[in-house]
Amino acid sequence: MAKTVNIKVNHVTRVEGHGNIRLRASDGKVEHVEWQVPEAPRFFEAMVRERSFEDIQTIVSRICGICSVTHSMAAIKGIEDAMGIKASEQTDKLRILCHYGEQIESHILHVGYLVAPDLLGQKSVIPLVKSHPEVVKTIIRLHRLGNTWMEIIGGRMTHPVTLKPGGFTVLPTEEKLRVLKSMIEDAIPDLKTLAEVVLSLADKLPDFDRDTEYIALTGPDYYTFYHGDIASTDTDEKVPIHEFERVANEYVVPQSTAKWCKWHRDSYAVGALARFNLNAERLLPMAAETAKKFGLKKGACNPYLNNVAQIVECVQVAEHGLQLIDELLTNGLKPEPVKVEPRAGEGVGCVEAPRGILFHRYAFDEKGLCTKANICIPTGQNHGNIQKDFEALAPQIIDRDQDEIRLLLEMLVRSYDPCISCSTHYLNVEFV
Amino acid sequence: MSKLKVAFFDFACCEGCQLQVYNLEEEILDLLEIVEPVEWREAMSDQSDDYDVAIIEGSITRVEDEEHLKAIRKNAKTLIALGACATIGGINKIKNNFEMQDVRKYVYGKDANMPHLDTYPTKAVNEVVKTDYMVHGCPINIKEFSYIVRSLAIGKEPKIPNYPVCVECKMKENVCRFEYGEICLGPIIRAGCDAKCPSNGMWCFGCRGLVDDPNVNAAKDVMAEYGKTLDDLLGKMLLFGNKQEY
Numbered sequence: 001m002a003k004t005v006n007i008k009v010n011h012v013t014r015v016e017g018h019g020n021i022r023l024r025a026s027d028g029k030v031e032h033v034e035w036q037v038p039e040a041p042r043f044f045e046a047m048v049r050e051r052s053f054e055d056i057q058t059i060v061s062r063i064c065g066i067c068s069v070t071h072s073m074a075a076i077k078g079i080e081d082a083m084g085i086k087a088s089e090q091t092d093k094l095r096i097l098c099h100y101g102e103q104i105e106s107h108i109l110h111v112g113y114l115v116a117p118d119l120l121g122q123k124s125v126i127p128l129v130k131s132h133p134e135v136v137k138t139i140i141r142l143h144r145l146g147n148t149w150m151e152i153i154g155g156r157m158t159h160p161v162t163l164k165p166g167g168f169t170v171l172p173t174e175e176k177l178r179v180l181k182s183m184i185e186d187a188i189p190d191l192k193t194l195a196e197v198v199l200s201l202a203d204k205l206p207d208f209d210r211d212t213e214y215i216a217l218t219g220p221d222y223y224t225f226y227h228g229d230i231a232s233t234d235t236d237e238k239v240p241i242h243e244f245e246r247v248a249n250e251y252v253v254p255q256s257t258a259k260w261c262k263w264h265r266d267s268y269a270v271g272a273l274a275r276f277n278l279n280a281e282r283l284l285p286m287a288a289e290t291a292k293k294f295g296l297k298k299g300a301c302n303p304y305l306n307n308v309a310q311i312v313e314c315v316q317v318a319e320h321g322l323q324l325i326d327e328l329l330t331n332g333l334k335p336e337p338v339k340v341e342p343r344a345g346e347g348v349g350c351v352e353a354p355r356g357i358l359f360h361r362y363a364f365d366e367k368g369l370c371t372k373a374n375i376c377i378p379t380g381q382n383h384g385n386i387q388k389d390f391e392a393l394a395p396q397i398i399d400r401d402q403d404e405i406r407l408l409l410e411m412l413v414r415s416y417d418p419c420i421s422c423s424t425h426y427l428n429v430e431f432v
Numbered sequence: 433m434s435k436l437k438v439a440f441f442d443f444a445c446c447e448g449c450q451l452q453v454y455n456l457e458e459e460i461l462d463l464l465e466i467v468e469p470v471e472w473r474e475a476m477s478d479q480s481d482d483y484d485v486a487i488i489e490g491s492i493t494r495v496e497d498e499e500h501l502k503a504i505r506k507n508a509k510t511l512i513a514l515g516a517c518a519t520i521g522g523i524n525k526i527k528n529n530f531e532m533q534d535v536r537k538y539v540y541g542k543d544a545n546m547p548h549l550d551t552y553p554t555k556a557v558n559e560v561v562k563t564d565y566m567v568h569g570c571p572i573n574i575k576e577f578s579y580i581v582r583s584l585a586i587g588k589e590p591k592i593p594n595y596p597v598c599v600e601c602k603m604k605e606n607v608c609r610f611e612y613g614e615i616c617l618g619p620i621i622r623a624g625c626d627a628k629c630p631s632n633g634m635w636c637f638g639c640r641g642l643v644d645d646p647n648v649n650a651a652k653d654v655m656a657e658y659g660k661t662l663d664d665l666l667g668k669m670l671l672f673g674n675k676q677e678y
Contacts, residue, residue: 043527065449065450066451123478252543
C-alpha cells in the first residue's frame with residue numbers, strides 16, 4: 001500500500017525527560033526517521049568544579065530522580081578512587097544492597113507504570129486502576145518495597161543521605177535489616193505474579209530483532225551492578241573502568257542536547273538486556289528460572305525484551321539482596337568511621353544504573369576541590385542505538401496504520417527506559 | 433463536587449519530585465478520587481490545555497521554556513512550583529556562578545556554540561511568572577504535597593511551616609550537627625522535611641529555602657556558641673539557594 005506518513009511526536013510520554021520522534025514517508029518509503037533529544041541541558045560537569053569532594057555526590061545525585069542512588073555511588077567510587085580509599089567489605093555490601101532497592105523501584109516504575117499501559121491498550125496506568133485493580137495493587141506494593149528498601153539503607157527514597165566517601169554517615173540497625181529481609185521474602189509472590197502478568201502479555205511486545213552490540217559491567221563471580229570491568233558482546237576484551245572513554249567515544253549531534261556514543265559499531269546498547277546478555281549465566285536460580293519461563297536467552301537482540309530482562313533482574317536483586325542481608329547479619333554490623341583526608345588525584349567510578357552502565361570521572365586538587373568532571377550517562381549511550389533501531393524498524397512497519405506506527409516507535413523508545421534528564425533531560429515525537 | 437483538573441509540566445530538573453507523586457503508593461488511588469490529572473507526560477499519554485491547577489517542576493534556563501511557562505500560567509487558575517528547582521532554582525543555580533559561555537564550552541567543547549545547546553542563568557519559577565503555592569524541598573516531602581493538593585481540592589488554604597529546620601530536628605532528639613564541628617543550615621532554613629538530613633547524619637543543605645524572615649540574631653548566637661560567624665553559615669548555602677536574597 002503506497003501511502004504518505006507524517007509523524008511528529010513532541011515529548012514522548014511515559015518516559016523520564018523529553019524526546020521527540022520524527023518520521024516522514026511517501027509512496028510507502030521512509031524518507032526520514034529521527035530520534036531527537038531537546039531536553040534542557042543542565043551542565044553538571046561544569047557545576048561541580050571548585051566544589052569539595054564531600055559535596056559532589058549530593059550535587060550529582062540531582063542529575064536524576066530515578067537513579068539518584070546510582071549517581072551518588074558512582075561519584076563516591078570515583079572520589080574514593082581519587083583519594084586512595086578502599087571501601088570495606090561491609091560498606092560494599094550495604095551499598096550494593098541500597099542500590100538493589102533502586103533497581104527494583106526503577107524497574108517496577110518502568111514496567112508497571114510506564115510500559116504496562118501499552119501492553120493493555122491504555123494511555124496511562126490510571127484506567128488500569130479500574131480495569132485491573134489487582135495488577136495495579138501488586139505494582140504499588142513492589143514499588144513501595146523498592147522505596148522502603150532504599151530508605152532503610154540510604155535514609156531517604158530519592159536522593160540518599162547516608163552514602164558518603166569512605167562509608168556511611170549512619171548504618172541501618174540490624175533490626176531494620178531483619179524487617180527488610182521479611183519484606184523482600186513477602187514480596188516474592190508479588191514478583192512471581194507480575195512475571196506471570198507480563199508473560200501473559202508478552203505477545204504484545206513487537207517481534208523485531210536487530211543485531212546489536214551490548215555493553216555492561218561484568219565480573220567473575222556474580223551478576224554485577226557494582227564491581228568488575230566493561231564488557232561488550234562484540235569482543236572478549238575486558239576493559240578496566242578507568243579506560244571508559246575508550247568504550248564510550250562520546251560525540252555531539254545536532255538533534256540532541258545529550259551526547260551520543262559508539263564503540264565497535266555505529267552505536268551500542270546498555271541496560272537490563274545488555275547486562276543479561278553479558279552475565280546471564282551468573283543469575284541466581286529463581287531469576288534464571290524466570291528468564292527461562294519467558295524463553296529469554298543470551299544473544300537476544302529484540303530491544304522490546306529489555307522489559308522482560310528488567311523483570312528477571314527484579315527477581316535477581318531480591319534473591320541476592322536476601323543473601324547479602326544474611327551475610328551482613330551473620331557478621332554483625334560494625335561501625336566503621338572513616339576520615340577521608342583530601343589529596344590531589346583523579347578517579348573513576350562505575351555503577352550499573354537501572355537503565356545501563358554509568359561512568360563518572362573526577363579530578364581533585366590537594367584541598368579536595370574538584371577540578372575536572374566527566375559523566376557519561378547510560379541513556380546518552382543508548383540514544384544512537386535508538387536511532388539505529390528506528391532506521392531498521394520504520395521500513396518494516398511503514399505499511400501499517402499511522403497511529404500504530406507511532407505507538408510502535410514510542411514503545412521502542414520506552415523499552416530502553418530512557419532517563420533523558422540524566423542524559424540532559426527531555427523526549428518529543430514528531431512525524432513530519 | 434467536580435474533580436480538580438491538574439496538569440504537570442517539567443523543565444530543567446531531575447524529575448525526582450514528580451517521582452515522589454508515584455511514591456505516594458496507595459494514597460494516589462485516594463487522590464484520584466478528588467483530582468483528575470489531564471496532562472502528565474511522565475505518566476500519561478493524554479494532553480490538555482483545560483486545567484485548574486498547573487504543577488511546575490524544574491528551573492527555567494532557556495528562552496523557549498520561559499515562553500512555555502508563561503503560556504501555562506495563562507491557562508492555569510492556580511500555579512504550584514514543585515520542588516527546589518522550581519521554588520528556589522535548586523542545584524541548577526550553581527551554574528550561575530560561572531559565565532554561560534564557560535559552562536557550555538566545558539560540557540560540549542568545540543560544539544558549544546550549536547544553537548540547541550543555548551542556556552541562560554537559571555531562574556526559579558517565580559522569577560518568570562506569578563507563583564501561587566510552593567512545594568519545597570529536594571526532593572519534596574510527599575506528605576506535604578498530598579496535603580497541599582487535598583487542601584486546594586476542598587478550597588482550603590494550605591499552611592506551610594515558616595519556622596526553621598532546628599525545630600523539627602530537636603523534636604527528633606538529634607544531636608546538633610554543630611556538636612560534630614559541622615556547619616548546618618538548620619537555623620535559617622524552612623522546616624517541613626522532618627529534618628531528614630540531620631536525622632541521617634548529614635548537615636542541612638538548605639533545599640527548602642530560607643524561612644520568610646530568618647531570625648538572624650538567633651542564628652548569630654548559635655554560630656557564636658560554636659565559634660563561627662553568620663558569614664560561615666551563609667557561605668554554606670552553596671548547593672541550594674545559591675544567590676538567594678537574605
